[in-house]
Amino acid sequence: MNDTPSLEELVEEFSEIDDAMERLELLMDFADEVDELTLDEWSDDNLVRGCQSQAHIVVENREGLVHTRAAADAKIVQGLMGILSVVMNGKSPAFVLSLTPQFAIDMGILNSLTPSRSNGFRTMFDMIQSEVKEKF
């Protein structure tokens, strides 16, 4: 866990990239960081509603620490999930609840946080926090 970058480091890494397409490429690389839900685990219960792509996410309580598992058909969406995984997995519920989704803007990978059918990030983020509240 020690070698996972901090949120600040991630924001810096992304925001240093000038080219928008390169930023998205890097984001897509984070798709691999997701502890992936298998296809048969996809269900209406863990569906991120309002996403344009198929996206699923679950939050587990692993000995008092947050662990997310997720999957999406769009790679950029799974990349966003990857960022959330890196930032949140293995962290305390208090830490996860202290986060705001603003970092996605600061990273330069989203220009809006308004939940809408084209922007499931906010919805994913809110889903995680509310599951954390429920399960811890």
Added chain:
Amino acid sequence: MNDTPSLEELVEEFSEIDDAMERLELLMDFADEVDELTLDEWSDDNLVRGCQSQAHIVVENREGLVHTRAAADAKIVQGLMGILSVVMNGKSPAFVLSLTPQFAIDMGILNSLTPSRSNGFRTMFDMIQSEVKEKF
């Protein structure tokens, strides 16, 4: 009939007045030119629909010449009727049908001919022409 001013003369008379209120005053003077319908002649049949004020108008065929009779509760509206009376009464149907309502704009007494609930002039004008078509 000889001493009735022509439409051109009327347009000139009005358009020479700079002050809008004075133009309206002159217009109100024309209310007296109307061959007035008595109150008990006001009916749904001769109602100018869509006027804000109460306005009534009838067209008579007097030996092949047009004669209008009219009345309105607003003096400016009756003034407009007065102008129409001066211009149309005693004239041939062909002449009346050849007129367009544009002269009210040229006179500077209306800024719109769109029939609407605040502008019954166009409606009055159209009513006369369609009655002329019917009765002659």
Added chain:
Amino acid sequence: MSGDLMAIRDDFPILQREVNGRSLIYFDNAATTQKPKVVIDAMTDYYQSMNANVHRAVHTLAGESTEAYESCRENLRKWFSAEKVIFTSGTTEAINLAAHAWGKHNLNKGDVVLLTEMEHHSDIVPWQMLSREIGVELRYVPVAEDHTLDMELLRASMEGVKLVCFVHTSNVLGARNPVEEIVSISKKHGAKVLIDAAQAVPHSRIDFTSMNIDFLACSAHKMCGPTGIGCLLVSPGTFLEMEPFMGGGDMIETVTLEGSTYQKNEHKFEAGTPKIAEAVGWDAAINWLSKIDLQFEHERLLDMARHTANRLRAIPGMTVFGQHTDGDSAVVSFIHDKVHPEDMARLLDARGIALRTGHHCAQPLMEKLGVNGTLRASFYLYNTQEEVETMLSTIESIVERFS
């Protein structure tokens, strides 16, 4: 003129306009208010730099447009302390929406909808149509001799009432109704409450949640915003009882040939491409209004209305309607027994002064007042005492000359 007022006037480009050679004096604010430059600019800027259809796309312009559109809703939520803000094309559509989406599905034949004789047609006709459709009974609270609602009769009319709809502030009389009292009576009888706040929202902050009502309807164009947009505020509980009104894009979750499922949030009631630029303009209007001391302005304008009413009452043959008590809005309706309202309005217009004439979409109230129509002067933030004096002396001289 105070510096503040001068600054406010500077924000309104239309005040530079001349009408018939005179500076425009715009006293038709209850019909629609003028727009500050920031509102016009916000819409121009929207069209010049981010126009796109909202919600269903990932490209930058669509993201920005969605953000702009939804940020108006967010702003309205805060401005009105309301959780559910459904965009409509105005007050009228908002009330029709309430009638269709809630009334039709939650009221039954014989249920009573209580209205008042003071309502704008927009708060009468939708209910008459609903009544014809599903057989609800309409009952009207009369306007008393003193031009206020007859509260005794209101209290006596509550039997069987399931919904009470009334105008917060009359567009003819300026009268602010005893809102809190009516709400409390209604709630005691278990009735829902819809308030037509078209004339209230321009003049005061409304706190929807603390009013404890179910619906509130208003229009942007009467509060410095653009035409073509308004909203219906709905309490969260009542929101859940509403069925879709219009069908189409944006309000659905899924569509199959067999049937459709709907969105769960406000979008459920916003079928089709929304009023995007209009929301951007309204957002800017709210931001502009939030810098104005509305309470101070309300009192200043009400003083103007009282002064106007008093001076008009001093003119022989003049009847002035309304009481102009505290909380009323700055609207003065009047009529002269010799000079027809339409003549008066046209003569005033010849001096650049804009007043409205007619029944003001409140024919039942006109009937009660015993007139076909009135002249109406309604004041707003950019109006000055000087303008009022000009109007008053012009009216005085018109009456002198033409009666």
Added chain:
Amino acid sequence: MSGDLMAIRDDFPILQREVNGRSLIYFDNAATTQKPKVVIDAMTDYYQSMNANVHRAVHTLAGESTEAYESCRENLRKWFSAEKVIFTSGTTEAINLAAHAWGKHNLNKGDVVLLTEMEHHSDIVPWQMLSREIGVELRYVPVAEDHTLDMELLRASMEGVKLVCFVHTSNVLGARNPVEEIVSISKKHGAKVLIDAAQAVPHSRIDFTSMNIDFLACSAHKMCGPTGIGCLLVSPGTFLEMEPFMGGGDMIETVTLEGSTYQKNEHKFEAGTPKIAEAVGWDAAINWLSKIDLQFEHERLLDMARHTANRLRAIPGMTVFGQHTDGDSAVVSFIHDKVHPEDMARLLDARGIALRTGHHCAQPLMEKLGVNGTLRASFYLYNTQEEVETMLSTIESIVERFS
């Protein structure tokens, strides 16, 4: 780029915009088009110099506003050769209006409304709602293998059909349906016809009267006009069969507590303060469009679409929908089997290129095509061949890199 095209581009301020450091390439025109400066200026000018509520006042601004509002209607009457032009907030409201004002009062339980699988949700959901309300039966003409309407099945489906509703030009496939043939079949069976012309009106002149149909719905925002306004064209005979939809100000003749009588003209269906600035903007858009050689542009854009479709088809793993035959509109829907549409759209956006992704409010058609959604590039007057080449080479390199 030709001089004409440069002149057209100069009229659109938003084309100066950069997205992610690149000049905006806007290929989301089927969702909404951009606005020429004259349209934006007309609305600005309206708000800065004549804003007032329409119809019921005699003052100068109200007269000018009324004139401006009604002159848009007059312009549309001429543009579409239509006698009755009812303003709505868009295509969606126009179809809902037809369903409520005509369908509900003229169709009976068991009557069939014929739709197609190619419809936009706006031409499905209102009829599903009507079906639930009054029990009309909905029947859908299938889309054939070649992505055109199955005309044989259409012919075979006419039994009991009282109303045929179909999309003139598909927003997904660009397919222009055989409008004349469908109308003639429908009329032979005595059915009324409603056409969803949202995608047709931006690309060609429509002559409503000579089409011999009953309703046509369209939106201003897809033809260079503002958001928040559209219209329903209605044939004079069918117009007389329509009952009011929404109630309120402006649509009534008289209101009493007992009931109301309605206007006889289009105002009957335009309750409340209308979309005034929006009409002014639309009017300007029509005037701007009237100077464009739409036939020429249509062919230029369709060529662009064909070129795009061909180049895309050459990419391994790419599926392209639609035929792009003569008369079709310049819309290309496609999907790659390795690169998710949302990823593709975001990567294109990183290069300033705006495409839409998703189901395009046509889920039944998506189902038929066997996809959840597509990418869609749609071209309009200001788009250039260079922009298309940029998009194509960007797509090619994205596919190479990310699949």
